[in-house]
Amino acid sequence: MTTVRIFFEKRGESAYISLLDLQRVFHRLLKISNLPVWYTQGFNPHIYLSFSCPLSLGQESLCESCEVKTEQETIDGAAWQAALQPLMPRGITITKVAPAEHKVGEIASAAYRITMPLASAAVLDAYNEASVAEVTKKTKRGHKTLDLKEYLPCITYEQDGEQLHFVIQLPCGSGEALNLNPSLLMEHLHAQGGAPAWQCQVLRTHLYTQEGADFT
Template identity: 50%
Template structure:
């Protein structure tokens, strides 16, 4: 049995598909495709699927992936990509299909591109001038205070037209996973910069030694 990684982009209106709905979408698309994917055993068999680092609602991504299994011999993964893209909903595009090389638990960082209206540059400079930026992080284990300056000491940005753009790499491991919404929420609470005006795009995952996850 081969474990297969289906990598895909999730953009535009698809960014508002929740993880639960995305699981349903993938189940239906894979069933409709007729591809030889493996189903779990038991009373209620379903397609085995594992998603890496679920994406927050409203955020876009170029590096999403779901792992499935197949018992097919010598599968044509280029054909898989073509057949899946033909029936994917708008906003989801399969970028490649390959046998799994790295386990998902090797992901240590997620890199994001965040854009704001150009006027946000003044607020970013105010953030850079701060010595401390504590935020409250919510998780299944409860609430805790995270110091943003430990992970984002300075934000470097560029201006293009009427937008400012910054690149951030944040922890995305099981021990610590920081969402860029912690920063956008802090900027709104501290300086009044609306978090809704930020565009968040996840670009890639990295391992602990900063190697590109694939």
């Protein structure tokens, strides 16, 4: 059994497809494609499909991925990509299909490119000058207070016309691993007088392993 990882971009209006709907889309399109994906055994067989650290609704990404299994020993990634891309919803672009190299549990952090209106510059400066930036993270066990400054001591931004751009790297993982959603930062900045989420853009650009390598 071979684990096949399908990498894709999620841009524009497709950022508003929820994880549950995205799972339904991929299940349906994998069936239509007639690719040799493996089905679970039992009374109600279905395609084994798992997504790697899915995004929050409204966030875009250059590095999303999901994995399926196949009994084929050799994978023609180009053929899989050619079969899937014409079926994809607008905004989802298949970038690569290949045998999985890393396990999802190896993901340790993610990089995001944030775009905000120019008027938020003062709030970013205030964040950099502050000694603490406490936020409340909702977990399965309740609510937990975290200090964003422990993970993001300083935000270095650049101005581009009427917009500001900056890149941040936050812990990202599955299971019991710490996973900090950039929305925590955006909500904190908004509470301090920054732009609301609908005026900002969050684009995930990389997923990294514990060794700092790109997740593949």
